[in-house]
Amino acid sequence: MAIPIPSRQLFIDGEWREPVLKKRIPIINPTTEETIGSIPAATAEDVELAVDAARKALARNKGKDWASAPGAHRAKYLRAIAAKITERKSELAKLEAIDCGKPLEEAAWDMDDVAGCFEYYADLAEGLDAKQKAPVSLPMDTFKSYVLKEPIGVVGLITPWNYPLLMSTWKVAPALAAGCAAILKPSELASVTSLELGEICKDVGLPSGILNILTGFGPEAGAPLASHPHVDKIAFTGSGATGSKIMTAAAQLVKPVTMELGGKSPIVVFDDVDLDKAAEWTAFGCFWTNGQICSATSRLLVHENIADEFLDRLVKWCQNIKISDPLEEGCRLGPVVSAGQYEKILKFVSTAEHEGAKILYGGVRPKHLKKGYFVEPAIITNVTTSMQIWKEEVFGPVLCVKTFSSEDEAIELANDTIYGLGAAVISNDLERCDRVAKALQAGIVWVNCSQPCFTQAPWGGNKRSGFGRELGEWGLDNYLTVKQVTQYI
Numbered sequence: 001m002a003i004p005i006p007s008r009q010l011f012i013d014g015e016w017r018e019p020v021l022k023k024r025i026p027i028i029n030p031t032t033e034e035t036i037g038s039i040p041a042a043t044a045e046d047v048e049l050a051v052d053a054a055r056k057a058l059a060r061n062k063g064k065d066w067a068s069a070p071g072a073h074r075a076k077y078l079r080a081i082a083a084k085i086t087e088r089k090s091e092l093a094k095l096e097a098i099d100c101g102k103p104l105e106e107a108a109w110d111m112d113d114v115a116g117c118f119e120y121y122a123d124l125a126e127g128l129d130a131k132q133k134a135p136v137s138l139p140m141d142t143f144k145s146y147v148l149k150e151p152i153g154v155v156g157l158i159t160p161w162n163y164p165l166l167m168s169t170w171k172v173a174p175a176l177a178a179g180c181a182a183i184l185k186p187s188e189l190a191s192v193t194s195l196e197l198g199e200i201c202k203d204v205g206l207p208s209g210i211l212n213i214l215t216g217f218g219p220e221a222g223a224p225l226a227s228h229p230h231v232d233k234i235a236f237t238g239s240g241a242t243g244s245k246i247m248t249a250a251a252q253l254v255k256p257v258t259m260e261l262g263g264k265s266p267i268v269v270f271d272d273v274d275l276d277k278a279a280e281w282t283a284f285g286c287f288w289t290n291g292q293i294c295s296a297t298s299r300l301l302v303h304e305n306i307a308d309e310f311l312d313r314l315v316k317w318c319q320n321i322k323i324s325d326p327l328e329e330g331c332r333l334g335p336v337v338s339a340g341q342y343e344k345i346l347k348f349v350s351t352a353e354h355e356g357a358k359i360l361y362g363g364v365r366p367k368h369l370k371k372g373y374f375v376e377p378a379i380i381t382n383v384t385t386s387m388q389i390w391k392e393e394v395f396g397p398v399l400c401v402k403t404f405s406s407e408d409e410a411i412e413l414a415n416d417t418i419y420g421l422g423a424a425v426i427s428n429d430l431e432r433c434d435r436v437a438k439a440l441q442a443g444i445v446w447v448n449c450s451q452p453c454f455t456q457a458p459w460g461g462n463k464r465s466g467f468g469r470e471l472g473e474w475g476l477d478n479y480l481t482v483k484q485v486t487q488y489i
């Protein structure tokens with residue numbers, strides 16, 4: 001059952017504040033296409049207030065509860081946030097399902113991951129103190145050196161809409177664990193659950209100004225954050241086009257950035273596989289969350305010996321899944337996030353057909369759903385490497401297929417992309433899997449699976465998929481600087 005969307009303001013300095021220009025953005029339910037509420041639209045004036053609040057919060061809490069205080073102080077807040085997320089899990093999952101069209105069951109798993117991520121970085125915050133003053137071995141004994149890891153300062157966190165609260169958490173949890181103060185700018189297309197994080201911070205008594213949440217459009221709220229001289233770092237997840245603009249702004253101030261960008265990830269299926277299992281992982285790898293995953297394995301490379309049989313199984317998988325209102329039980333695919341994404345996906349499919357590809361299945365509105373931004377998962381064959389569908393990220397449920405006849409050809413095709421985020425290889429020959437994994441140009445390689453993601457393991461891409469890594473200890477390092485202290489003895 002649908003629930004009302006809370007009406008919130010911007011979260012600045014521990015309080016809900018109306019945007020200076022009093023503007024709001026409507027929230028459209030992608031299942032019904034109806035307006036169901038609104039979020040505040042921040043502008044440069046609000047960014048100014050939030051940055052000021054964050055800087056003052058760092059100064060006020062220095063050595064007490066934040067920054068140079070023991071990590072256990074910060075861990076206590078992170079654990080309290082995790083507990084609140086768990087307590088509100090079913091409500092938050094529903095809000096997310098309504099806001100971005102994610103099946104309710106998936107959204108509930110995401111909330112477990114959100115709580116788990118806050119817990120994980122609470123552990124790392126506690127462990128940080130023991131890592132301070134790590135000695136450096138020097139070539140002469142008249143000097144001794146050690147290393148301090150210190151919070152970077154005030155950080156701007158700009159996130160996308162596909163995993164709304166989880167993507168925010170991947171940045172907020174390590175930033176707070178490190179002792180930074182943060183300004184979170186979630187996507188204007190799905191901000192509802194990230195705003196709830198503000199209420200949770202109030203509930204757990206997080207010192208005011210340590211986390212500020214500004215919703216709004218990218219050019220109006222994100223751009224002034226990226227170019228603000230008192231924001232010490234930007235961590236960004238989103239498209240390459242936006243990433244490039246943020247890098248340009250940050251470059252003017254020599255501001256560090258991490259970039260988690262898009263992908264066009266391959267999945268390579270050899271001819272020695274269990275066809276059913278391989279088809280399940282292939283479908284999951286591309287159609288999970290409607291393909292709105294940066295690492296979706298959306299280019300299938302299948303050995304020519306099994307291609308026909310394999311594609312039959314993929315088509316059957318598509319025919320059998322339930323596409324429905326994300327709140328309905330058993331829903332596997334809900335609508336895509338917005339009218340703009342819906343139109344964009346259909347355009348990709350029609351362009352592929354126009355360029356000579358064959359639409360083997362889907363790529364249209366399901367007949368039983370007259371409203372909402374629903375798209376049947378698409379399988380596209382007869383693809384060439386010069387086609388748009390081979391080269392560009394769709395960020396929708398569209399799988400393009402090519403066959404190969406040798407391992408070398410598979411690797412060459414897999415690496416034939418400007419991106420380097422994820423890649424998968426499926427084969428019963430584990431030595432071959434190791435060889436192929438080594439040869440694939442990607443930040444994450446899955447063997448005999450696609451898309452599993454663990455808070456403990458590094459996440460991020462190469463080539464135009466960005467640089468820097470989130471999650472694990474690498475995620476914490478994003479928000480720390482390294483200071484060398486050297487003493488003459």
Ligand code: NAD
Pocket residue numbers: 158159160161162167185186187188216217218219221222223224226237238239240241242243245246259260261262263293294295393395421460461465466
């Ligand atoms: P987007 O680039 O349109 O927006 C991302 C964020 O940037 C939003 O909050 C937006 O408001 C903000 N923004 C837009 N213009 C801005 C500007 N000029 N200055 C500052 N901020 C600005 O991306 P999206 O459509 O929200 O997300 C989809 C993209 O994100 C895909 O390319 C996907 O692959 C990528 N993504 C990557 C990862 C990863 O881990 N590598 C994860 C999820 C999504």
